[in-house]
Amino acid sequence: DADLAIPITQLDVLMAALADGADIALGSRRLNPHGASVRPPRSREILGWTFNLLVQATLLRGIWDTQCGFKLFRGEVARRLFPHCVVDGFAYDVEVLALARRTGCTIVEVPVAWSHATGGSSVRILRDGAAMLRDVARIVRRLSRFDADAAAADSAQADDPA
Numbered sequence: 001d002a003d004l005a006i007p008i009t010q011l012d013v014l015m016a017a018l019a020d021g022a023d024i025a026l027g028s029r030r031l032n033p034h035g036a037s038v039r040p041p042r043s044r045e046i047l048g049w050t051f052n053l054l055v056q057a058t059l060l061r062g063i064w065d066t067q068c069g070f071k072l073f074r075g076e077v078a079r080r081l082f083p084h085c086v087v088d089g090f091a092y093d094v095e096v097l098a099l100a101r102r103t104g105c106t107i108v109e110v111p112v113a114w115s116h117a118t119g120g121s122s123v124r125i126l127r128d129g130a131a132m133l134r135d136v137a138r139i140v141r142r143l144s145r146f147d148a149d150a151a152a153a154d155s156a157q158a159d160d161p162a
Contacts, residue, residue, distance in 0.1 A: 005069075005070075005115055006068070006069075006070040006112050010070065010113060010114075011072070013110050013112060016110075017072075017108045017110050018072060020108075022106045022107065022108035023073070023107065024071065024072070024073050024097070024100055024107045025071065025072045025108050025110055026066075026071050026097075027065075027068045027109075027110060028064055028065040028110060029068050030065040031064060031109055031111035048067065051067070051133075052064065052066065055136060058136060058140050059097075059098040059143070060098055063097065063109060066093050066094050066097055068114075071093070077105055081103070082096060084099055085099065087135045087139060089131050089135055090132050091131075091136055091139065092135075094135070095139045098143055099143070102143060
């Protein structure tokens with residue numbers, strides 16, 4: 001987590017989720033709403049919730065905090081997924097998690113204690129928010145093709161008499 005909003009001592013929570021069988025563990029601020037010692041501005045919270053609802057509606061139903069930077073991947077899972085990612089902005093999390101879900105990875109969210117990093121974030125709401133929306137649309141289109149290609153391959157394999 002680049003802005004150090006989540007203490008590194010919380011790493012044990014993510015490691016425990018991987019030890020319990022998860023492929024990916026996500027620190028979640030949403031699952032621990034009272035865990036914030038410093039809250040972000042209300043406008044940022046509202047925009048974050050709005051973005052999350054869009055992501056849930058289109059790609060990642062049931063994941064409440066894709067944008068928390070505190071994540072832990074099994075090494076082999078990260079090595080398999082990240083080479084297929086093309087988004088290099090703030091929505092890269094959405095892309096790698098959507099790819100993970102599409103390929104059957106187990107994703108677990110765990111509540112973490114956190115503090116809004118005042119002045120530490122490089123996110124600019126209007127500029128970066130618009131780019132994130134464009135990236136989500138790009139991911140949806142790309143994964144729709146991914147799903148269609150996988151279905152065609154399954155169909156071709158089923159039709160193969162060998």
